[in-house]
Amino acid sequence: MATxxxxxxxSGLKIMLDGDPYAIVExxxxxxxxxxxxxxxxxxxxxxxxxxxxxxxxGESVEAADVMDVDMQYLYSDGEFWHFMVPDTFEQYAAGEAxxxxxxxxxxxxxxxxxxxxxxxxxxVLPPNFVELRIVETDxxxxxxxxxxxxxxxxxxxxxxxxxxxxxxxGEIIKIDTRTGQYVSRVK
Amino acid sequence: MIDKNQYEDRNEVLYAPAPQTSxxxxxxxxxxxxxxxxxDSIRAYFxxxxxxxxxxxxxxxxxxxxxxxxxxxxxxxxxxxxxHTSPEFAMKRLLATGLGDIxxxxxxxxxxxxxxxxxxxxxxxxWYRVGWNLARLIDEVVDLITQAGDAVFKRKKIAxxxxxxxxxxxNALRIDPHEANTDDLxxxxxxxxxxxxxxxxxxxxLDLLFSECVAVDFPRDALTVIYDYPADxxxxxxxxxxxxxxxxxxxxxxxxxxxxxxFHELADAGEQAARFAAENRRRAKQNKPExxxxxxxxxxxxxxxxxxxxxxxxxxRLLMWLGGWSSLQEVxxxxxxxx
Numbered sequence: 001m002a003t004x005x006x007x008x009x010x011s012g013l014k015i016m017l018d019g020d021p022y023a024i025v026e027x028x029x030x031x032x033x034x035x036x037x038x039x040x041x042x043x044x045x046x047x048x049x050x051x052x053x054x055x056x057x058x059g060e061s062v063e064a065a066d067v068m069d070v071d072m073q074y075l076y077s078d079g080e081f082w083h084f085m086v087p088d089t090f091e092q093y094a095a096g097e098a099x100x101x102x103x104x105x106x107x108x109x110x111x112x113x114x115x116x117x118x119x120x121x122x123x124x125v126l127p128p129n130f131v132e133l134r135i136v137e138t139d140x141x142x143x144x145x146x147x148x149x150x151x152x153x154x155x156x157x158x159x160x161x162x163x164x165x166x167x168x169x170x171g172e173i174i175k176i177d178t179r180t181g182q183y184v185s186r187v188k
Numbered sequence: 189m190i191d192k193n194q195y196e197d198r199n200e201v202l203y204a205p206a207p208q209t210s211x212x213x214x215x216x217x218x219x220x221x222x223x224x225x226x227x228d229s230i231r232a233y234f235x236x237x238x239x240x241x242x243x244x245x246x247x248x249x250x251x252x253x254x255x256x257x258x259x260x261x262x263x264x265x266x267x268x269x270x271x272h273t274s275p276e277f278a279m280k281r282l283l284a285t286g287l288g289d290i291x292x293x294x295x296x297x298x299x300x301x302x303x304x305x306x307x308x309x310x311x312x313x314x315w316y317r318v319g320w321n322l323a324r325l326i327d328e329v330v331d332l333i334t335q336a337g338d339a340v341f342k343r344k345k346i347a348x349x350x351x352x353x354x355x356x357x358x359n360a361l362r363i364d365p366h367e368a369n370t371d372d373l374x375x376x377x378x379x380x381x382x383x384x385x386x387x388x389x390x391x392x393x394l395d396l397l398f399s400e401c402v403a404v405d406f407p408r409d410a411l412t413v414i415y416d417y418p419a420d421x422x423x424x425x426x427x428x429x430x431x432x433x434x435x436x437x438x439x440x441x442x443x444x445x446x447x448x449x450x451f452h453e454l455a456d457a458g459e460q461a462a463r464f465a466a467e468n469r470r471r472a473k474q475n476k477p478e479x480x481x482x483x484x485x486x487x488x489x490x491x492x493x494x495x496x497x498x499x500x501x502x503x504x505r506l507l508m509w510l511g512g513w514s515s516l517q518e519v520x521x522x523x524x525x526x527x
Contacts, residue, residue: 033446
């Protein structure tokens with residue numbers, strides 16, 4: 001069984017707590033000059049997404065979560081499951097709704113996503129940092145207005161709504177930063 | 189332009205490793221100039237009072253056996269040397285010669301202590317006053333900080349609060365830290381919403397409750413002095429007999445941040461040797477390497493340490509507080525990750 005010492009704690013590390021896999025979000029070292037040191041961490045439950053605080057005595061060990069990030073191609077959704085495939089091996093995985101909650105607005109067929117597997121089943125899905133999606137609905141563009149910096153809402157083919165500059169037209173394909181949910185540029 | 193708030197839930201983005209090209213200091217010119225003024229004012233303070241500046245070795249053949257402090261080991265021929273975690277032992281050897289009042293400004297090293305308020309290499313001011321009691325030394329600490337505050341950044345008068353370790357727990361948590369047992373402390377911690385991975389012993393709980401529930405509420409713009417520590421937290425302080433016995437030790441907090449630690453110095457060579465041995469036994473129990481005890485220091489105590497009080501202060505944290513900065517990265521030119 002792999003373990004991590006509190007010395008190795010850093011954001012992103014995956015550990016087991018009370019039977020659930022967690023990712024460390026934040027790690028703060030607390031120590032009185034003449035006393036026991038502690039690591040005060042914020043951890044995110046990878047099943048529920050809930051963030052909790054936990055304090056560990058520095059120097060203690062914690063069980064590592066058998067969590068693996070694998071790049072997979074998004075194939076399709078049948079409404080109940082979202083299906084992914086490892087391109088090299090053609091191995092397929094079905095992710096439930098909880099696993100795709102955050103990624104859903106950005107999932108486009110054939111895009112390569114990072115799927116987090118816990119004990120070999122999908123726990124969460126991270127979309128690519130940038131996706132290109134078609135606008136299916138937005139107010140008509142204001143021709144020539146590229147300078148005022150105003151924005152309007154636009155609905156994408158996945159159903160996500162993002163703010164776009166006023167000159168963007170319905171039917172155009174735009175590039176989005178999925179980490180911020182912000183419009184980056186228009187795609188020719 | 190990137191709105192940083194957008195990244196709130198994406199720490200990995202903000203805390204990504206600095207690119208290779210960022211060779212410049214994290215600390216601003218303003219912080220570095222404040223540091224120089226602070227050091228100047230401290231040296232002037234001691235010059236006016238005839239306290240002698242000294243220098244002692246950074247690399248020693250012995251190390252502190254304190255179970256909570258780990259020394260860096262440096263290879264040197266067949267025998268290892270240890271980077272000092274404080275100049276205490278060597279300065280006490282000087283005191284035992286009858287040199288009189290002394291101070292030192294020096295970098296010290298503590299393994300694995302990295303965080304917003306910790307850098308494994310940090311700047312320490314340590315000084316000793318012969319024939320002084322703790323109350324007098326506490327007044328001097330406050331006086332020195334006030335003067336350094338004027339030098340760094342003209343401040344209003346700094347407010348001071350003094351209370352015993354017991355009072356501080358009674359005020360914050362309504363318990364007597366000398367009486368409460370492990371179960372009482374655990375219940376208090378849970379009641380305060382602390383989620384703690386056990387096992388924790390009684391003194392672990394006290395340390396955690398003190399920093400998380402007591403010190404956090406110390407007034408931000410004031411100095412808080414805590415005295416009369418439990419005897420098992422005495423380190424190198426004398427112990428006043430009584431029920432309970434209390435350590436003749438104080439700590440100074442700037443807001444919630446621990447700034448200085450002072451002792452009425454233990455002078456009994458036999459008791460000192462016994463405390464070192466006890467710490468080494470605790471190390472062995474925790475599978476930590478035992479440390480070679482400083483025999484020169486014990487010999488100096490045997491020869492006779494004058495009755496004295498001494499205090500060590502973290503200068504990076506002092507600057508952080510006086511200048512209104514929020515992390516050590518803002519006042520140390522190159523912190524651990526970029527040193």
